[in-house]
Amino acid sequence: MKTDQFQAPDYYNLDDLLTDEHKLIRDSAREWIKKEVSPIIEDYYERAEFPKQVIPGLAAIGGFGPYIPEQYGGPGLDQISYGLIMQELERCDSGLRSTSSVQSSLVMYPIYAYGNEAQRMKYLPKLASGEFIGSFGLTEPDHGSNPSGMLSNFKDMGDHYLLNGAKMWISNAPFCDIAVVWAKNEEGRIHGLIVERGMDGFTTPETHGKLSLRASATGELIFDNVKVPKENLLPNKSGLGAPLGCLDSARYGIAWGAIGAAMDCYDSALRYSKERIQFGKPIASFQLMQKKLAEMITEITKAQLLTFRLGQMKNAGTATTAQISMAKRNNVAMALDVAREARQIHGAMGITNEYSIMRHMANLESVVTYEGTHDIHLLITGMDITGIPAFK
Numbered sequence: 001m002k003t004d005q006f007q008a009p010d011y012y013n014l015d016d017l018l019t020d021e022h023k024l025i026r027d028s029a030r031e032w033i034k035k036e037v038s039p040i041i042e043d044y045y046e047r048a049e050f051p052k053q054v055i056p057g058l059a060a061i062g063g064f065g066p067y068i069p070e071q072y073g074g075p076g077l078d079q080i081s082y083g084l085i086m087q088e089l090e091r092c093d094s095g096l097r098s099t100s101s102v103q104s105s106l107v108m109y110p111i112y113a114y115g116n117e118a119q120r121m122k123y124l125p126k127l128a129s130g131e132f133i134g135s136f137g138l139t140e141p142d143h144g145s146n147p148s149g150m151l152s153n154f155k156d157m158g159d160h161y162l163l164n165g166a167k168m169w170i171s172n173a174p175f176c177d178i179a180v181v182w183a184k185n186e187e188g189r190i191h192g193l194i195v196e197r198g199m200d201g202f203t204t205p206e207t208h209g210k211l212s213l214r215a216s217a218t219g220e221l222i223f224d225n226v227k228v229p230k231e232n233l234l235p236n237k238s239g240l241g242a243p244l245g246c247l248d249s250a251r252y253g254i255a256w257g258a259i260g261a262a263m264d265c266y267d268s269a270l271r272y273s274k275e276r277i278q279f280g281k282p283i284a285s286f287q288l289m290q291k292k293l294a295e296m297i298t299e300i301t302k303a304q305l306l307t308f309r310l311g312q313m314k315n316a317g318t319a320t321t322a323q324i325s326m327a328k329r330n331n332v333a334m335a336l337d338v339a340r341e342a343r344q345i346h347g348a349m350g351i352t353n354e355y356s357i358m359r360h361m362a363n364l365e366s367v368v369t370y371e372g373t374h375d376i377h378l379l380i381t382g383m384d385i386t387g388i389p390a391f392k
C-alpha cells in the first residue's frame with residue numbers, strides 16, 4: 001500500500017487569508033483523504049467502481065451540501081469552506097469530487113433553493129448524511145451543450161405527472177436513491193422533478209467503457225411512463241435558469257477542485273525531480289525541468305488567487321455566472337496543462353499507477369467537458385463582455 005506524501009503548495013501564503021475554521025475544515029478533509037481514500041483509489045479506478053464505503057466519511061467531512069443550513073442537516077459552512085473541501089477531494093480524484101459536487105450543488109441545492117419546506121425536510125437530512133445518494137439529469141443523448149432543446153417531458157394526469165424521456169452521462173445514476181430531473185411540461189416550460197428509485201418505469205443502466213473518471217459511476221436515467229407524485233415537482237423556480245442556477249454552484253466547486261488535481265501533480269513532480277538522478281544529477285537541476293516546475297507553480301498560484309477572490313464574491317452573493325465560467329474554464333485547462341507537464345517530468349514512471357498523474361490527466365478530460373465545455377465557457381465570457389450571444 002502506497003503512502004500519500006502530498007504537501008500542499010502555497011506559494012503566495014494563501015493560508016494567511018483563511019480563517020482558523022477554514023484551515024480546520026481543509027485539514028480534516030486532507031487527513032481523511034490520506035488515511036481512508038488515497039490507499040484504495042487506484043484500485044477502484046482500475047476496477048471502474050466508485051468506493052461506496054467512503055460515503056459516511058464524505059458526509060463526516062462536510063462533503064455533502066457543505067453550505068446547506070444546519071436545520072436541514074447540512075454543516076452550514078461558507079463558500080470558501082465548500083471550495084476547500086472540493087479542492088481536497090479532487091486532489092485525490094476528480095470522481096470523488098464529482099460525487100460530492102452532484103450531491104451538494106446539483107441535488108441538495110435545487111431542493112433547498114427551489115423546493116418547498118416539506119421537500120427540504122424529507123430529502124436534505126438524508127442527503128447530508130449520505131443515507132440517500134442523488135443524481136442530476138439535464139443532459140440527453142441529443143442535447144448536451146444545448147439543454148434547452150431537451151425532449152424529456154411530463155403530462156399532468158390529474159393526480160400525478162407522467163414522465164417520459166432519457167438522460168445520458170449522469171454521475172451517480174447507477175446507484176442513486178433519487179434523481180433531480182429536468183423535463184418540459186405540456187407548454188414546453190422546463191421544471192425540476194424528484195424521481196425516486198423504485199418508481200415503476202424508472203431505470204438507471206450503467207455506462208461502461210469510460211477511460212476517464214473511472215472511480216465515479218456514470219449512467220443513464222430512463223423514464224418510461226413514470227408516475228411522479230405531484231408533490232415531487234420543485235415549485236419555486238422553472239425555466240432553463242433553474243438548472244443553470246445549480247450549475248453555477250457546481251462549476252464554482254469544480255474551479256476549486258481542479259486546483260487540487262493540479263496541486264497533486266505539481267507536488268509529485270517536484271518530489272520526483274529532486275529524487276530522480278540522470279547524468280549524475282537530480283533532474284531538478286536542469287534548466288528545462290525548472291522551467292516546467294516554475295511555470296506550473298505560477299499557474300497554480302494565479303488560479304488559487306482568482307478562485308479565492310471568487311469565493312469572497314460567492315460569500316457576498318455577488319459572483320456572476322460569467323465570473324464562475326471564467327474560473328471553471330481557466331482552472332481546468334490549467335490543471336490539464338500541469339498534469340501533462342508533470343507526466344513528462346516523471347518519464348516512463350509517469351504512465352504507471354505508481355503515481356496519480358495519469359489518473360488525474362484522464363479524469364480532467366471529463367472535467368473539461370462536463371458542467372459546460374471549455375468552449376461553451378469561452379462563449380459565456382464572450383457574451384458577457386460583448387453583450388452578444390454567439391451560441392447559435
Ligand code: TGC
Nearest residue numbers: 098101138144145147148171240241244245321370371372
Ligand atoms: P440562454 O438563453 O442563455 O438562457 C436561458 C435562460 O436561463 C437564464 N440563465 C441563467 N439563470 C440562472 N443561472 C445561470 N447561470 C443562467 N444562465 C442563463 C437566462 O437569463 C435565460 O432566462 P430567461 O428568463 O431569459 O429565459 O440559454 P441558451 O439555451 O442560449 O444556452 C446558454 C448556454 C449554452 C450557456 C447554456 O445552455 C449552457 O450552459 N450549456 C452547457 C450545458 C451544461 O453545462 N450542462 C451541464 C450538465 S450537468 C453536468 O455536467 C454535471 S457533471 C457533474 C459531475 O460529475 O461533477
Ligand code: FAD
Nearest residue numbers: 136137138139144145169170171366370371372373375391
Ligand atoms: P456536445 O454538446 O455535443 O459538444 C461537442 C463539441 O461541440 C464540444 O467541443 C463543444 O464545446 C462543441 N460545441 C457545442 N456547441 C457549440 C457552440 N454553440 N459553439 C461552439 N462549439 C460548440 N450531465 C448531466 O446532466 N448530469 C451529470 O451528472 C453529468 N455527469 C457527467 C459525467 C461525465 C463523466 C461526463 C463526461 C459528462 C457528464 N454530463 C452530465 C454531461 C455533460 O454535461 C455533457 O457531456 C456536456 O454538457 C457536453 O455535452 P455533449 O457531451 O453532448 O457535447
